[in-house]
Amino acid sequence: MPARRFDAERLLLARRDARLRQSEVGKILGVSDARVSAWETGRSVPDPEKLPGLAEALKHGLDVLFPRAGRPDLADLRADAGFSQTATRKLIGTRTQGPVAAAENGRRRLAAEYEQRLADAYGVSVEALRRAQERSFGNDVPEPGEPEPEKSVQEDGTALPTTLAERIVYVLEQAPNPLSDAEIAVAGNARAGKQILSEGLVRDLRMGVVTSATSEELDALAQALDTTPLIWSNDADVQRIIAETLLLKGQIAAIAARGGEEQGLSAELLTFISKEVDKARAEAMAHRDQPASP
Structure with a gap:
């Protein structure tokens, strides 16, 4: 999910506005004044769990000083409460932070016995914690009262697959000879x-x-599945390109299986179309590797 946006200059101006020295801010947060200086000059970025303390020390709202566009996932809730991942082992009474780390990484959901403890520590309801957990698993569920997120659609109006299961099934459906x-x-x-x-x-x-x-x-x-790992990307534009590529690839395979030239398509044309499919995949890869807009 979207991390809070950190702006070094905004932090510097906020500290000056609060009439605090770097050493004073560092003392409040338990870090050195050199660390605060590094944050203000952009040489480093504070850990997400430090941002609530910074906002409080500088008497600014967390969402004002460090805004975030989007709904929080489990890691966001933890950071907003000021806890490191390591600290959560004490919150849930385990020897390691493994259960929380697994849930934050979308590997294994929290055991029911941990939910209330974390919800209390994070200052949210169990229901809010569960919604955040779903987002950690790639399901951007809305908050109560918010409209359901619109699904990206292809040119023919059909919705693009969103879950991992839907994408696997989609790729199999496009294949001329689906595998078991x-x-x-x-x-x-x-x-x-x-x-x-x-x-x-x-x-x-x-x-x-x-x-x-x-x-x-x-x-x-x-x-x-003879496809690109980008098929698992949550980027809607990447998904649209890949979906169109897979559809075209399936059509080419079907034509080739029937005998391309008998269907009015020469071997040269089939080769050209195949190259265009490869080009579309490259475009999807390039789109993924582009830096995010500020």
Whole structure:
């Protein structure tokens, strides 16, 4: 989810407006004045959990001094409450921060016994905590009273797949010869050169029983499905380009299977279209690698 926007100059002006020295701000936050100086000159950026303390020390609202566009996920709630991830182990009474880290990274949802403890510590309701958790898993659920987010659509008006399961099914539907779960696992492991996928994992991901996967698993899955790992991107523009590319690729494969020249398409034209598909993939990759707008 979108992190709070940090502006070094804004911090400097806010401190001067509060008539505080760097050393005084550092003392309040438990850091050195050199660290505060580095923040104000843009040489470094404070950890997200430091921002609430900074805003309070400078007598500014957190959303005013460090605004964020978008709804918070679990990591945002934690940072806004001033807790590091390591500190959460005391909040939930565990030896490590593993349960919180797994939930924040969209790997495994919080156990019910941890929800109330974290909600109390973060100063939110359990329901708000659960909504934030869904966002950590890639589901941008709205707050109560907010309209449901509009789904991106293709040119034909059909909605683009949004969940991991929907995307897997979408890629399989575009393939001329869809693979079974076992075949996908075998192909992914063969191309990755090691055991990463299992038939059970592929099935659970396809059916939505498991809603997230590691980057290594997603890369192997993309290779097995003969597509780009960008298929898992949440960027709507990237998704639209890939969806159109996959659709065109499927049409080309179908024509080739029937005999391209018999359908009025020469081998040269099929080659040209295939190159255009590759170009579209490159454009999607370039779009992903572009720096975000300030």
